[in-house]
Amino acid sequence: MSSARENTVAAPTDTVTVVYDERVLAHQPDTNAAFLPGRMDKRIRQIIAGLDVPWKYPEHPGRVTAIRSLLEQSPLPGLSWRSGRAATQEELAQVHTAHYLSDIFRLRGQNAWLDVDTTAVSPGSVEAAEVAAGCALEAVDAVMEGATETAFAVVRPPGHHAEPVRARGFCLFNNVAVAATHAQTEWGCQRVMIVDWDAHHGNGTQDIFWADPDVLFIDLHRAAPFYPGSGTLEEVGAGIGEGSTVNIPMPDGAGDLAYLKAFNDIIVPAADWFSPDLILVSAGFDPHRFDLALDVSYQGFGAMTGVLRQLARRHCQGRLVFVLEGGYNLESLANGVHAVLQVLTGGEVPPPLVRGMAEVEAAAAFHREAFLDTERN
Numbered sequence: 001m002s003s004a005r006e007n008t009v010a011a012p013t014d015t016v017t018v019v020y021d022e023r024v025l026a027h028q029p030d031t032n033a034a035f036l037p038g039r040m041d042k043r044i045r046q047i048i049a050g051l052d053v054p055w056k057y058p059e060h061p062g063r064v065t066a067i068r069s070l071l072e073q074s075p076l077p078g079l080s081w082r083s084g085r086a087a088t089q090e091e092l093a094q095v096h097t098a099h100y101l102s103d104i105f106r107l108r109g110q111n112a113w114l115d116v117d118t119t120a121v122s123p124g125s126v127e128a129a130e131v132a133a134g135c136a137l138e139a140v141d142a143v144m145e146g147a148t149e150t151a152f153a154v155v156r157p158p159g160h161h162a163e164p165v166r167a168r169g170f171c172l173f174n175n176v177a178v179a180a181t182h183a184q185t186e187w188g189c190q191r192v193m194i195v196d197w198d199a200h201h202g203n204g205t206q207d208i209f210w211a212d213p214d215v216l217f218i219d220l221h222r223a224a225p226f227y228p229g230s231g232t233l234e235e236v237g238a239g240i241g242e243g244s245t246v247n248i249p250m251p252d253g254a255g256d257l258a259y260l261k262a263f264n265d266i267i268v269p270a271a272d273w274f275s276p277d278l279i280l281v282s283a284g285f286d287p288h289r290f291d292l293a294l295d296v297s298y299q300g301f302g303a304m305t306g307v308l309r310q311l312a313r314r315h316c317q318g319r320l321v322f323v324l325e326g327g328y329n330l331e332s333l334a335n336g337v338h339a340v341l342q343v344l345t346g347g348e349v350p351p352p353l354v355r356g357m358a359e360v361e362a363a364a365a366f367h368r369e370a371f372l373d374t375e376r377n
């Protein structure tokens, strides 16, 4: 790789760039198509046939088009768009083995299973995955160039379950990890912090940076045995990277207050200790209650964004890059992304939601006078 680019300048505050490239739509596994024989085809078809409901690949193009439509319907001031590019083999090889990449590249133009958890490719998937990783790189470039204070790569397939040698959980290439190594090799960032708030543990990202003291990986997720089953408190990294992996397992139904407490009590002191040159976010929107595992509201996503922006401004000239991970309910996915972008474009940081509190306050005000009359009759 070339040496670090020249010193960067701070971008105007509250400017946001959304990186989007239509080629990510071409990843469209269709179980009605003929899949490559072997490669678990028989076994997975048996699993799918045994389900009570017809099965469709849940990670579909409608996810990113829903986000795009909402941003077009409800535009935000200070937000600009930038198109992506395909990540190169050399860039992907920063985090994946050559052997894994050649296996994936051989699947261009094919339908095939990648993992027994139903991760699959369609004919356009390999390019879509290269472009998803490339959009994350482009988002890092936009921020490091000083063209924008923050950036959001609206991409799919997602990345945080992808390991150095294995596709998993609908992820082919680990987009956020590729972005982190790009920031180090191309832009000279020494320390990169990754916050993963997707409902599922980012096992792939953890694996890639397990022994790396220069990448602080902090993951909030629904606790095991929830998929993928990793991410216990005791998983803290190893070797010279011991202590640079931080897991925060959450119970079923945890909401805004618990998340904000984790941000204030763990993520803020960790960031102040680490002093990152760039903050990346693996932003999944499946902690929203519509995806049935946790209970983070739109206000909650906005409030977490507010904390991260403050940290980015304190430590690294505001440089903060979001990369889309999961989120399968289209309404909460699109509105969750919108809530993040609203804060990034300078909107007010909302208070976390305590469900029912506003209603009880209103009810108390409504009934208060009824109890003031001391003369009962």
Ligand SMILES: [Zn+2]
Pocket: 198, 199, 200, 284, 286, 325, 326, 327
């Ligand atoms: Zn997820």
